[in-house]
Amino acid sequence: MxxxxxxxxxxxxxxxxxxxxxxxxxxxxxxxxxxxxxxxxxxxxxxxxxxAKDEMLLATFTRVNARFTARVDALVNRGEAEGRTIAAMLRQALAELVPLDDARRAEFLVRLAFADRAAHHARLAAVQRETLAGIRARVARAIENGTACGEVAREVDATGQALRIVACAEGLALHTHIDPDGTPEPAVLAALDDRIDRVFTGTCRRARRRAGD
Known part of the structure; x- marks a missing residue:
């Protein structure tokens, strides 16, 4: 040991x-x-x-993603314990991708460096695709859970909407990196809310039951 x-x-x-x-x-x-x-x-x-350099970069990228995943898991566990909506938990989770403080900025720069290197290295590109697919899949599951509890309409395409939501978060991350003064945290969170609220249009049945108690 x-x-x-x-x-x-x-x-x-x-x-x-x-x-x-x-x-x-x-x-x-x-x-x-x-x-x-x-x-x-x-x-x-x-x-x-x-x-080699690529091995070090891959390990660093993997470590950054593990930290992100651990934070999201903690947010979800806390949110479920507090009875938060899936939409609210999703917004919190996606905000972890945006460089709104020094820790998230450092992680964003690692992801950016990895993307630059992956553009010309097939092995790294495959890892990048797999990582992005994993994030989209997790968002799609959140949408499916939203459908099950009433926050999302049944006709919503979870996979398609997950792509749009993740693309919005990734775009906000890049804009915040390029122009932090022009993308203050309240504006970033409002933009995430706007995108998520287009999908999560209903009210969770558990929340309705609690309101009726």
Whole structure:
């Protein structure tokens, strides 16, 4: 167990170093040597875990996505415990993709760097497609759950609307990165609400029952 824990800790040190380099100096700064210096370890130790830039970038991208997923899971668990609507939980979850604070900005820059690299590397492009498909699938499930509880009309195409909602969130993320002053948080959240409210037009049956108690 200690050996596994040590491996995970070293792996995390390296990917955190890659993220800091991307945020501070851009993707071009990510080399094995500079990553080793940033992580405070030897080049040989970094090469024990990663032999190439793409491997380090993929691991960092995966770590960023894991953090995003963990936050969304926590939001959903808390929202369900508090009796929040699916629409409200979806809005909160998608806002985690938008660089509205330093932590989300750092993660966005990693995703942006990965997208740039993936444009010319088939293996990374496949991972990027799989990741995006996973996000869309999760949003589609939220819409289907909304249909089951009455928040979404039965005729709504969950897959098609998930594509539109995720595209809106991704577009807001890019706009916020390019022009943060022109996309303040209230405007971003209002735009998400506008897109989501076009799909979630009903009231959850559980909420109606609670209101009638």
């Amino acid at each position: 200690p050996r596994v824990a040590d491996h995970d800790a070293r792996h995390g040190q390296i990917t955190d170093a890659v993220q800091r380099l991307i945020v501070r100096d851009g993707l071009s700064a990510v080399t094995v040597a500079r990553t080793a210096a940033e992580a405070g370890m030897s080049v040989g130790l970094v090469q024990h875990y990663f032999t």
